[in-house]
Amino acid sequence: MNNRQKELGEFYKELRLARGVKQKDVARGNLTASQLSKFEQGQCMLSADRLLQAVEGINMTFAEFGHALNGYKDRPFMIFGHRLSQAFFEKDLLALEALLAELDNDNIHQRLLQVMVKNAIFSLDPSRKIFEEDIELLTTYLYDVEQWTAFELYLFTNTVSVLDVSDIIFLGRALIKRSILYHSLHNNKRMYKFALLNIVSTLLERKELSLIEYFMSELRKVLDYEDVFISVMSEFLEQFYKYSVLGTIDLEDLKAYLDALVILKNPELLGILHLKLEQLLTIYDKTTD
Structure with a gap:
């Protein structure tokens, strides 16, 4: 022994x-x-x-x-993810570079985490393009894993924006089937919801609209009373979709929806929503004839 x-x-x-x-x-x-x-x-x-x-x-x-x-600690990749999120929200490129330097090129999972970090860096500095070989590594891995646990959910959620639309749609559908066995684990189900939310957000940003309602529907199925942030963000994206695509509401209706959210007394959430609205309006105005 x-x-x-x-x-x-x-x-x-x-x-x-x-x-x-x-x-x-x-x-x-x-x-x-x-x-x-x-x-x-x-x-x-x-x-x-x-x-x-x-x-x-x-x-x-x-x-x-x-x-x-494990000493009541998160798994190493989750601890790394928390540090990544903090550096990203603080727009600290030096901290992101330091995180990138920590990762081992000889370890497949750490190479995948590198793609996440590179995506965060690219979001802050568009001149820092992500190599095609990184995206190929990411997509090959996600296509090959038949059951998605916390690592795959976290990886996909934080890299949706670097994937081609065809890969987003295929892997989005696969996400629903490949992660279902672990939905009884609270953290896994929570990440699943964020993955669906990021799919909807990314497809909306790219004006790829054919499956938006499908993924919105899948997200609504799993929302519950605890999901205030996801619920509000999901509803906001759906309201923007109605405004920009379906034309069933106007911009004043959308702004009125945001104004009504003051009752939540969550200025951070409202700040995120207003920033997202500005980004989406810019994207759609640029391509408006």
């Missing part, structure tokens, strides 16, 4: 005791109290199904157990 396995048993025991659960209350089915005791003492390793049963026996999900085992 190696040290890592011994530490896992000891860690599990600490959690069980902290949660006030006795061994006899965990043991059931094909997991005996004797097996559990040996596991906690570092004398044996539990099989995957027995370990899952042991975790459920102390009323934790396996995701929670893994989070605790």
Whole structure:
């Protein structure tokens, strides 16, 4: 029994005791109290199904157990993503360059994170084009992975804007099927919603309108009372679509909608919405005959 396995048993025991659960209350089915005791003492390793049963026996999900085992920290790519988001919103190109330098060219997942960073840099400095080989790496990876977990969801959400429309549509449809098995995980479902939101936003910006309503419909299916930001942003994009494409409302109606959102008392959200409106009006005015 190696040290890592011994530490896992000891860690599990600490959690069980902290949660006030006795061994006899965990043991059931094909997991005996004797097996559990040996596991906690570092004398044996539990099989995957027995370990899952042991975790459920102390009323934790396996995701929670893994989070605790990781020192109650986010996964490394999520921590990296938080740093990336902060640097981007602060428009700190030097910080983005520093993040890029941290990543290993020999690791496929870190090379994919590089594409995310390069996309953020390009958004702030359009002279910094993203190489075709980076986009090919990204699309090949996303096409090949049949089940999208948190990493793929996060990657796709933050790189939609660099993809060709045909890839956005194909991968957007694939997103719905490939991530569904993990929707019971709150964070995964949340990222799924943001992915759909970014698809709608990007297609609207490019005036690729044929499937806008399809992706809007998919997003509405998964929104709930907790999704204030996504709900408001989604409704705003739909209102802009009605104004710019369907012509069923005018610009004053759209501005009145934004004015009504003052009741939310969220100036940051209102600032984002007004900025987005300016961007979309500029895009559509430039191509108006």
